[in-house]
Amino acid sequence: MIDTLSTEIAEGEERIRLDVEDGLAVLTLCRPDRLNGWSWESTRQLGLLADRIRFDDTVRAVLLRAEGRAFCAGIDVTAPGGAITGDSPAARTRAYYEGIRWVHERFTVLGRLPQPVIAAVQGYCLGFGFELALMADIRVAAEDAVFALPEAQLGVAVDAGGDLRIARDAGAGWAKYLALTGRRIDARTAERLNLVQQVVDRDGLDAAARDLAAGIAANAPLAVQGIKRSVDAFADAALPAAMDRVAMTAALTLTSQDCHEGYTAKAARRPPRFEGR
Numbered sequence: 001m002i003d004t005l006s007t008e009i010a011e012g013e014e015r016i017r018l019d020v021e022d023g024l025a026v027l028t029l030c031r032p033d034r035l036n037g038w039s040w041e042s043t044r045q046l047g048l049l050a051d052r053i054r055f056d057d058t059v060r061a062v063l064l065r066a067e068g069r070a071f072c073a074g075i076d077v078t079a080p081g082g083a084i085t086g087d088s089p090a091a092r093t094r095a096y097y098e099g100i101r102w103v104h105e106r107f108t109v110l111g112r113l114p115q116p117v118i119a120a121v122q123g124y125c126l127g128f129g130f131e132l133a134l135m136a137d138i139r140v141a142a143e144d145a146v147f148a149l150p151e152a153q154l155g156v157a158v159d160a161g162g163d164l165r166i167a168r169d170a171g172a173g174w175a176k177y178l179a180l181t182g183r184r185i186d187a188r189t190a191e192r193l194n195l196v197q198q199v200v201d202r203d204g205l206d207a208a209a210r211d212l213a214a215g216i217a218a219n220a221p222l223a224v225q226g227i228k229r230s231v232d233a234f235a236d237a238a239l240p241a242a243m244d245r246v247a248m249t250a251a252l253t254l255t256s257q258d259c260h261e262g263y264t265a266k267a268a269r270r271p272p273r274f275e276g277r
Contacts, residue, residue: 004040004044004102006044007048009045009048013041014030014045015029015030015031015036015039015041015042015045016028016029016030016042016045016046016049017030018049018052018053020053020056020058020059022214022217023058023059023060023061023214023217023218024059024060024061024062024063024210024213024214024217025053025056025059025061025062025063025115026062026063026065027046027049027050027053027062027063027064027065028065028066028067029042029065029066029067029071029072030066030067031067031076032066032067032068032069032070033068034076034078035068035069035070035072035073035123035124036066036067036068036070036071036072036073036129037072037073037074037075037076037077037078038072038074038075038076038127038128038129038132039075039076040099040103042076043102043103043106043107044106046106046107046109046110046132047105047106047109047110050106050109050110050113051109053113053115054109054113054114059115060115060216060217060218060219060221060224061115061116061117061118061213061214061216061217061224062113062115062116062117062118062213063117063118063120063209063210063213064110064117064118064119064120064132064133064136065119065120065206065209066120066121066122068123069122069123069124070122070123070124070125070129071119071120071121071122071123071124071125071129071133071145072124072125072126072128072129072130072132072133073124073126073127073129074124074126074127074128074129074150075127075128077263084096084099084254089255092255093251093252093255094251096250096251096254096255097247097248097250097251099251100159100160100246100247100250100251100254101244101247103159103160104160104161104243104246104247107131107132107135107160107161110135111135111232112232114225114228114229115224115225116137116138116213116216116224116228117135117136117137117138118136118137118138118139118140118209118212118213118216119132119133119135119136119138119139119140119209120140120141120142120205120206120208120209121133121139121140121141121142121145121147121187121196121205122141122142122144122145122202122205123142123144123145123146124146125141125145125146125147125148126146126147126148126149126150126184127148127149127150127151128159128160130147130148130149130162131149131158131159131160131161131162131165132160133147134162134165134166134169134195135165137228138197138198138212139190139195139196139197139198140196140197140198140199140200140205140208140209140212141187141190141191141196141198141199141200141205142187142199142200142201142202142205143187143188143199143200143201143202144187144202145186145187145190145196145199146184146185146186146187147178147184147185147186147187147190147195148178148182148183148184148185149162149163149166149178149179149182150182151179151182152179152180152181152182153182153262153272154259154262154263154266154272155253155256155258155259155260155261155262155263155272155274156250156253156254156256156259156262157246157249157250157252157253158179158246158250159246159250160246161239161242161243161246162179163175163176163178163179164239164242164243164246166178166179166193166195168235168236168239169193169194169195170193170194170195174193187199198212256277257275257277258272258274258275258276258277261273261274261275262274
């Protein structure tokens with residue numbers, strides 16, 4: 001696992017870039033050659049940059065976007081530090097549990113920013129990418145956006161609470177449908193399920209999301225931030241306890257034989273043979 005205590009981002013190792021302009025903080029996923037695949041290091045950088053935004057009084061809104069043809073295609077299995085080790089199955093499970101809790105804390109830093117976060121989503125938005133987009137307050141999607149939570153197909157649980165947020169916004173049935181099947185939905189379906197608030201053509205995505213963020217940034221900041229806090233307090237009232245259960249389920253599945261089988265089968269392009277172990 002990467003050094004979670006570091007507060008530096010080495011030159012050339014950026015997973016996310018931060019630019020502040022005209023009251024808007026722009027967070028850009030900047031590994032398009034890897035479809036902006038997510039990693040422990042991505043999570044660390046997200047928390048660092050969100051902390052910088054939090055205390056910047058010039059920032060009135062945040063735009064979360066991505067370079068390339070995908071928003072984020074999920075976990076980058078080739079990223080260094082991906083595996084967590086331990087002297088026993090119990091030690092590995094505990095290490096994964098704390099690691100996933102750490103991820104939740106970094107995602108929460110973004111989700112609980114006082115400034116509203118608008119996500120602009122194009123192309124693949126899968127697994128961790130979908131869960132990241134769900135942390136935003138408002139989502140704008142291009143017509144070519146594709147959403148899915150494929151974790152169960154690989155033998156693991158949904159790690160960062162995306163299924164809980166889908167249950168909150170679209171209902172428990174849709175959360176179970178998407179998380180249990182791993183099936184993909186297009187942007188118009190996501191809009192119908194209240195998971196996306198606006199769908200635009202691909203060429204107009206950046207302009208539409210920036211226009212929305214700028215409109216929010218132009219409003220009274222105390223009112224805007226108070227509204228966000230009030231809505232979140234109501235919508236997320238049951239979330240903290242459920243997120244701890246998510247972390248434990250993720251830890252148990254990540255250390256299971258089914259997880260190893262799932263990833264092995266995917267690499268070999270064959271159906272997995274899960275045994276519940």
